[in-house]
Amino acid sequence: xxxxxxxxxxxxxxxxxxxxxxxxxxxxxxxxxxxxxxxxxxxxxxxxxxxxxxxxxxxxxxxxxxxxxxxxxxxxxxxxxxxxxxxxxxxxxxxxxxxxxxxxxxxxxxxxxxxxxxxxxxxxxxxxxxxxxxxxxxxxxxxxxxxxxxxxxxxxxxxxxxxxxxxxxxxxxxxxxxxxxxxxxxxxxxxxxxxxxxxxxxxxxxxxxxxxxxxxxxxxxxxxxxxxxxxxxxxxxxxxxxxxxxxxxxxxxxxxxxxxxxxxxxxxxxxxxxxxxxxxxxxxxxxxxxxxxxxxxxxxx
Numbered sequence: 001x002x003x004x005x006x007x008x009x010x011x012x013x014x015x016x017x018x019x020x021x022x023x024x025x026x027x028x029x030x031x032x033x034x035x036x037x038x039x040x041x042x043x044x045x046x047x048x049x050x051x052x053x054x055x056x057x058x059x060x061x062x063x064x065x066x067x068x069x070x071x072x073x074x075x076x077x078x079x080x081x082x083x084x085x086x087x088x089x090x091x092x093x094x095x096x097x098x099x100x101x102x103x104x105x106x107x108x109x110x111x112x113x114x115x116x117x118x119x120x121x122x123x124x125x126x127x128x129x130x131x132x133x134x135x136x137x138x139x140x141x142x143x144x145x146x147x148x149x150x151x152x153x154x155x156x157x158x159x160x161x162x163x164x165x166x167x168x169x170x171x172x173x174x175x176x177x178x179x180x181x182x183x184x185x186x187x188x189x190x191x192x193x194x195x196x197x198x199x200x201x202x203x204x205x206x207x208x209x210x211x212x213x214x215x216x217x218x219x220x221x222x223x224x225x226x227x228x229x230x231x232x233x234x235x236x237x238x239x240x241x242x243x244x245x246x247x248x249x250x251x252x253x254x255x256x257x258x259x260x261x262x263x264x265x266x267x268x269x270x271x272x273x274x275x276x277x278x279x280x281x282x283x284x285x286x287x288x289x290x291x292x293x294x295x296x297x298x299x300x301x
Contacts, residue, residue: 005102006103007031009030009033010032010033010035010095010103011032011033011108012035012109012110013110013111013112014038014111015063016269017268017269017288018034018269019070022073023285024288028290029075030075030292032076033105034077034079035079036080038080040059041270042278043059046058046130049139049142050278051279079097081097081099083238084097087242091106092106092264093108107296109266109268110238110239110271112238113270117231121202126209127209128231131211131226134228136166140164146168146170147170147222149171150227152174158189161173161194164228172224173195179196205221211225242265243261244260245260251274254268266288268285272284
């Protein structure tokens with residue numbers, strides 16, 4: 001086993017929020033270790049949008065530039081690895097990786113993102129982030145006015161349809177089984193010329209992640225350019241292990257200073273908010289890094 005190495009801050013997760021926090025901390029002369037497993041949730045997404053100066057860039061390209069800039073600060077290190085445990089230790093925390101390395105720090109920042117739990121529909125995972133989409137602000141412009149589907153049911157389906165119809169009039173709601181929409185909701189969707197189909201979706205036919213058509217249990221094969229869906233989300237194991245409080249939507253509860261319910265543990269990025277966007281993650285990371293540095297300064301006085 002490697003000897004224990006000590007840092008001011010350990011950041012678990014090296015995507016946008018983690019890198020942004022590391023930059024703020026590196027510029028604050030802090031000894032920082034970023035531990036990253038190399039599996040960001042947007043790894044399949046070909047283009048990122050709504051991020052000034054990077055609109056249309058590949059997420060991997062944005063992250064690569066960010067990493068290069070962050071590692072230019074000599075007090076910041078990157079470790080490629082998977083964190084298996086994180087726990088309170090003396091006046092700080094100890095983190096262990098799958099490779100057996102152990103590292104300590106006074107503060108922890110969880111920039112772990114969220115794990116998407118894909119539905120058991122062949123083709124869904126391969127299209128995720130490419131033509132099966134979660135956010136019209138990220139991707140709606142590129143598929144505007146195109147034949148589009150929404151995979152949802154009940155209240156969420158109604159609100160999703162209300163939102164997406166702004167980008168395209170060619171909209172079909174796939175409830176993937178009996179509809180749980182209310183009578184008024186159904187009437188309103190009909191008035192908006194949104195077709196509702198209840199036959200379960202049994203497959204997605206695509207070309208390298210670009211949707212061609214769906215396959216339904218009743219034999220229908222509706223052609224679509226895009227399908228909006230919101231798979232279930234799951235926190236990473238280390239978040240649950242630390243015992244961080246979660247809100248009613250399953251996101252980490254943080255205060256205005258990005259601190260979790262565990263003193264000394266901070267969180268930023270997708271694991272704290274339903275707004276999954278590069279720009280929002282970057283902003284949260286910068287804020288968390290600056291706050292952690294101020295807390296360390298105050299503690300040293």
